[in-house]
Amino acid sequence: MDMDEEKCPECGANLVYDSEHGEILCESCGIVVEAVIDEGPEWREFEGDNKRRARTGPPRTVMRHDHGMGSQIDWKNRDASGRPLSPRSRRQMQRVRQWDRRTRFSKAADRNLAYALLELDRMGSSLGLPRSVRESAAHVYRQALAKNLIRGRSIEGVVASCLYGACRMCSVPRTLDEIAQTGRIGRKEIGRIYRFLARELKLRTVPTSPEDYVGRFCSELKLSSKVQRRANDLLRTAAERELVSGRGPTGVAAAGIYIASILCGERRTQREVADVAGVTEVTVRNRYKELCERLGIEVVV
DNA sequence: AAGACGAAAGTGGTTGA
DNA sequence: TCAACAACTTTCGTCTT
Numbered sequence: 397m398d399m400d401e402e403k404c405p406e407c408g409a410n411l412v413y414d415s416e417h418g419e420i421l422c423e424s425c426g427i428v429v430e431a432v433i434d435e436g437p438e439w440r441e442f443e444g445d446n447k448r449r450a451r452t453g454p455p456r457t458v459m460r461h462d463h464g465m466g467s468q469i470d471w472k473n474r475d476a477s478g479r480p481l482s483p484r485s486r487r488q489m490q491r492v493r494q495w496d497r498r499t500r501f502s503k504a505a506d507r508n509l510a511y512a513l514l515e516l517d518r519m520g521s522s523l524g525l526p527r528s529v530r531e532s533a534a535h536v537y538r539q540a541l542a543k544n545l546i547r548g549r550s551i552e553g554v555v556a557s558c559l560y561g562a563c564r565m566c567s568v569p570r571t572l573d574e575i576a577q578t579g580r581i582g583r584k585e586i587g588r589i590y591r592f593l594a595r596e597l598k599l600r601t602v603p604t605s606p607e608d609y610v611g612r613f614c615s616e617l618k619l620s621s622k623v624q625r626r627a628n629d630l631l632r633t634a635a636e637r638e639l640v641s642g643r644g645p646t647g648v649a650a651a652g653i654y655i656a657s658i659l660c661g662e663r664r665t666q667r668e669v670a671d672v673a674g675v676t677e678v679t680v681r682n683r684y685k686e687l688c689e690r691l692g693i694e695v696v697v
Numbered sequence: 698a699a700g701a702c703g704a705a706a707g708t709g710g711t712t713g714a
Numbered sequence: 715t716c717a718a719c720a721a722c723t724t725t726c727g728t729c730t731t
Contacts, residue, residue, distance in 0.1 A: 584709090644721070665700060676723055681702070 505541060508551065512537055515555045519578045523570060525563065533562035539597050549589055553581045557590040561599055568612075569604045571646060573674055606631050606640060606649035609673070613653055616672045617664055627656035634687055643683065646673045651683030 481489065513534060520530040536558040540546055546554050556575050563570045576583040594601060607628050614624040631652040634640055640648050650673035657664045666677040666684075673680070 587710095642721075647722080666702095667700080677701085678703085678724085679722060682722090685702095 508546065509538070509541060512541075512551050512555050515552055515579075516559065519556060519559055519575070522578045523559070523574065525559070525568075525570075529559075529562050529566045529568060532565060533558040536561055536593065536597065536599070540593055543596060545593065545596055550581065552579050553585050553589050554593070556581050556586045557593055560586060560590050561593060561601065564601050564604060565599065567608050569608050569645075571674055604645045605635070606645045606652060607635075609646055609649040610653060613649060613669070613672050617653070617657070617668060619653070619657055619662055619664070620660070623653070623656045623660045623662055626660055627652040630656055630687070630691070634691060637690060644675065644679070647675045647679040647683050648687075649673060650675055650680045651687050654680055654684055655687060 516530060516533055516537065520533065533555075537555060540554060540558070556579055560570065560572065560575050563575075572583040572587050575586055593599065610624055610627050610631065614621075614627065627649075631640070631648065634648070634652070650669045653673075654664065654666060654669045657669070666680045670677045670680045
């Protein structure tokens with residue numbers, strides 16, 4: 397805006413300077429065009445060459461999201477000298493207030509998002525997640541933010557839940573425990589927030605299948621792709637015979653890998669498999685027993 | 698000695714009244 | 715909201731390699 401212009405931008409009338417209130421306002425409609433906020437002393441800073449001229453303003457405060465640097469707009473429909481505003485300028489003030497609210501809110505949202513994305517990146521790289529998964533997590537977070545679902549929940553918790561959901565949506569699931577290890581948020585809380593987000597945002601997630609874990613677990617166990625394929629075949633036929641429903645997918649995956657590793661002559665101990673799958677030997681044993689029984693597999697030791 | 702096995706009791710989460 | 719319930723864990727003793 398060109399401040400040399402001496403006309404009111406709203407009605408085109410002349411502007412006057414109100415020395416008592418320190419404002420430049422329109423003599424006809426009373427709208428404040430420019431306000432001198434700080435009546436106190438004005439310092440200038442000359443550092444080296446006088447190219448940099450910084451002006452000081454009111455002290456900043458950390459108590460407000462914008463450090464107190466935002467503008468404040470009165471709610472009263474009075475002009476600077478206390479007269480009621482004309483209907484026209486009342487409408488104008490409504491619009492100004494509305495925009496003030498909007499930018500105030502969007503600033504807060506920006507800060508929230510900036511912090512969240514930082515956190516998301518940190519957790520994501522700590523989990524070794526590919527870019528596509530992080531992006532989809534960020535997308536979920538933006539949706540949650542837009543729908544005001546963050547309020548009352550920790551940003552870290554929501555970020556963790558978004559990552560968990562994104563992993564599932566991309567069919568590269570991580571367990572709640574794995575996600576929880578990257579931050580200060582517990583497994584229970586992440587699960588709770590995730591369920592909430594899934595319901596509110598109608599996230600389209602299918603139940604996790606054991607096969608989704610096979611690749612990762614196998615590579616952590618340094619097993620060949622032959623074992624990996626064998627395990628997947630095994631689990632697929634197991635799924636067809638409804639051996640999988642109701643069981644924890646990681647446990648089933650672990651058992652499948654355990655069997656496949658024996659069948660392919662690359663045996664791993666129950667403990668090793670159980671550890672990477674985040675279950676106990678006992679669970680591996682139980683699943684493994686069931687699979688052998690129902691699939692008619694005879695494991696020769 | 699290490700791994701595998703299984704029984705028994707305990708834990709946390711889901712479900713249905 | 716509470717109790718029943720299934721899956722899973724913890725613990726521990728025994729058997730096998």
